[in-house]
Amino acid sequence: MGVMALALGCIAPAAQAAKDAGLKSVERGRYLVKITGCNDCHTPGFAMSGGQVAEKQWLIGDSLGWRGPWGTTYPSNLRRYVQEVSEGDWLKVARTAELRPPMPVPSLRAMSDADLKAIYRYIRSLGPAGPTAPAYQPPGEEPKGPVVQFPAPPQ
Numbered sequence: 049m050g051v052m053a054l055a056l057g058c059i060a061p062a063a064q065a066a067k068d069a070g071l072k073s074v075e076r077g078r079y080l081v082k083i084t085g086c087n088d089c090h091t092p093g094f095a096m097s098g099g100q101v102a103e104k105q106w107l108i109g110d111s112l113g114w115r116g117p118w119g120t121t122y123p124s125n126l127r128r129y130v131q132e133v134s135e136g137d138w139l140k141v142a143r144t145a146e147l148r149p150p151m152p153v154p155s156l157r158a159m160s161d162a163d164l165k166a167i168y169r170y171i172r173s174l175g176p177a178g179p180t181a182p183a184y185q186p187p188g189e190e191p192k193g194p195v196v197q198f199p200a201p202p203q
């Protein structure tokens with residue numbers, strides 16, 4: 049009994065501290081997602097409505113294409129994406145992936161590991177939802193749905 053009490057006394061506060069740190073990280077991730085604008089593209093209707101979209105719809109990806117000299121890109125369903133990649137892979141993607149416009153890659157590159165992990169944990173905490181976004185289409189391929197059209201770059 050003495051040993052049990054001692055063991056519980058040692059482990060329980062550590063487990064609680066880890067849980068608190070995890071929750072803090074999720075809460076920070078939520079804050080970061082709000083101030084870095086991920087929802088503007090990765091949440092349908094968010095930018096157009098001034099953010100009037102319920103949190104349970106956040107980051108489910110969008111079928112509204114972004115068309116320019118790079119082809120047509122579709123903001124990924126991050127709610128599903130984080131279920132498929134590990135936290136380590138998420139960091140690798142943020143550091144090295146050559147994502148196409150208009151994904152603000154410089155913003156991801158500039159984030160600290162702690163901030164990137166917090167965002168990952170927050171998105172994971174929301175659970176998977178929504179359909180997979182349409183696949184990238186190369187230049188010259190006609191998009192099936194609506195697009196935001198970028199003009200040709202200045203000469």
Ligand code: HEC
Nearest residue numbers: 084085086088089121122123124147148149150151152184
């Ligand atoms: C201006 C629009 C826009 C904003 C804002 C934006 N994204 Fe993206 N994001 C995209 C597009 C478009 C793609 C798809 C790029 C491609 O096909 O290469 C993408 C792709 C990604 C991917 C790659 C996922 C995969 O399927 O490979 C990650 C990760 C990502 N975004 C995270 C974020 C995070 C985190 C934020 C907020 C800090 C954010 N994005 C903000 C448009 C945006």
